[in-house]
Amino acid sequence: MRKKQFKAESKKLLDLMINSIYTHREIFLRELISNASDAIDKLYFLSLTDDGVGLNREDFEIRLDLNEAEKTFVISDNGIGMTEDELENNLGTIARSGSSLFKNENGDAEDIDIIGQFGVGFYSAFMVSKKIVVETKAYGSDTALRWTSEGVDGYTIEPVAKENVGTTITLYLKDDDEEEKYSEYATEFKVRNLVKKYSDYIRYPIRMDVSRVRPVENGEEGETETVIETETLNSMIPLWRKNKSEITKEEYQQFYQDKFYDYTEPLKIIHSKTEGLATYDALLYIPGRAPYDYYTKDYEKGLALYASGVLITDKCGDLLPDYYSFVKGLVDSADLSLNISREMLQHDRQLQFIAKAIDKKITSELTTMLKKDRETYEKFFSIFGVQLKFGVYDEFGVHKDELKDLLLFYSSTEKKPVTLKEYRDRMPEEQEKIYYACGSSTEKIDLLPQTDAAKAKGYEILYLTDNIDEFVLQILLEYEGKRFVNVSADDAGLVSEEEQAAVKDENEAAKDMLDYMKDVIGEDIKGVRFTHKLKKHAVCLTSEGKISLEMERVLKSMPTDSNVKAEIYLDINADHPVTAKLKAAYAEDKEALADYARILYAQARLIGGMSVDDPVALTEMICSLIAQDK
Secondary structure, eight states: OEEEOOOHHHHHHHHHIIIIIOSOTTHHHHHHHHHHHHHHHHHHHHHTTOGGGOOOGGGOOEEEEEETTTTEEEEEEOSOOOOHHHHHHHHSSTTOOHHHHHHHHTTTOTTOOOOOOHHHHHHGGGGTEEEEEEEEEOTTOSOEEEEEEOSTTOEEEEEEOOOSSEEEEEEEEOOOOSSOOGGGGGSHHHHHHHHHHHSTTOSSOEEEEEEEEEEOTTOOTTOEEEEEEEEEOOOOSOGGGSOGGGOOHHHHHHHHHHHHOOOSOOSEEEEEEEOSSSOEEEEEEEOSSOOTTTTSTTOOOOEEEEETTEEEEEEEGGGSOGGGTTOEEEEEESOOOBOSSTTSBOOOHHHHHHHHHHHHHHHHHHHHHHHHOHHHHHHHHHHHHHHHHHHHHGGGGTTHHHHGGGOOEEETTTSSEEOHHHHHHHOOTTOOEEEEEEOSSHHHHHTOGGGHHHHHTTOOEEEEOSTTHHHHHHHHOEETTEEEEETTBTTOOOSOHHHHHHHHHHHHHTHHHHHHHHHHHOTTOSEEEEESSOSSOSEEEEEESSOOHHHHHHHHHSSSOOOOOOEEEEEEETTSHHHHHHHHHHHHOHHHHHHHHHHHHHHHHHHTTOOOSOHHHHHHHHHHHHHHHO
């Protein structure tokens, strides 16, 4: 027996490994299974050219043996094994990878699919073990070796009797404590679930003896017995690696419901295989409903990430932009670079390429759905459309060109959601702007006085009912050369030059009266004026500048303090009978005019979907005016 010490830097790294690097102790099993798979890959590769191996593809396996009473966990493989030098290099020096070296030396071989970094992954087992024993016999060697270590104090290597080629690793589990129940890793239930979670798609069978309760053959009714059966724990063939033609719709849906615990059918299934700068398989789903926590801080976006069938993480957020955070699915690639553990992905070029390609793929599939399956797309947009709008607005509009043609808004003429392109293609030749109106519902917007002028000219109006809608159009600014304009804006351009000149003269003639009414209403408005843009309605509120009344309302509803205020005018229909009444009151009864001004302002606010400051005072004024008329 030869007692050896880890190198000084390896001791530090091992201590860090055991206590800090891995956030989930259970991943030790993933690492050991991946290493066993690598060892089998190496021997299988040799068997293609060396008849002396004597094993066929179906002869390879990984075995797990548990002893709950002794608290031991054993994993063995019939792979290539290790020589003494390999034990020294792979286990004596942490983070040195025999797998990587093997792949580099045989880089042109198509059949190599090495997934492990033996040194680092192996030492994750110390998170759950107080002692580890490795017994191994290398292919082509007449001797076997036993490597034993209890952690940072070092390790021993000695000869051992072992008949078959391969490696057996025995973990002596730590004693249970308040934080961790280590004995669970010697139970069938726990190990079965971990294999299913992390290593279900390892391409060699992972077998374990399991206990089964079954009726006694020829026994009495209800009599049972416990038997031990060998069971293969992993499915070995990932669904996403099959050809699409081999997979039924039912298999896709069943996988989705099992994997993502969703009882509804997905709206869209995206299955793609990409080769080139980054080679990967992707299986993506657009859900048929939003998760209950989707719009909360608890929701976590991301795709499951696999490296050659081995789960790296359940949620890799870097693979999805925020505006596609609703997408569920997975990515499997053999090209990913890994940092010191499989949980710490380098944000390298491969990952960036994959993320960009997935982004484009989702956009392409949604565009196709919009064009060829409008009904499904409208259903999708009713569920996740707000998220796309946030994507347009986020980061000062960086992604607006990618997303703008996926947006839908309700149309005043079509009476259904339409795209910006559809609106633009229907615009009359003389129409210079794209008009929109804001409100809590399409029904309420349809009644707004501000829409009168646009409707009178036959212009289509986009009805914006989501809080973010107007902010999105402000970011877009224009579409195909046509600027977005709120019908409630002062610069809507819906009044002819002749009407503008006429109303300017009327406002100048009534300046004293309008200033008086403004003073009565107070600082809430910038002024009172006559207009010709209203048709049948008496009054409305019009905003001036970039902040509209709707934007002011949204900003003030946010938890952060906002002093943003829209500059608004009370516009009075110059052609409405109420105008004559106002002029008469100014000449004969200014107190009545003051009440009229307050009532008209309150009316304009109510029409615009806003509250009034003093509803009691308003009702008293109305009742007083009714009484006077009698």
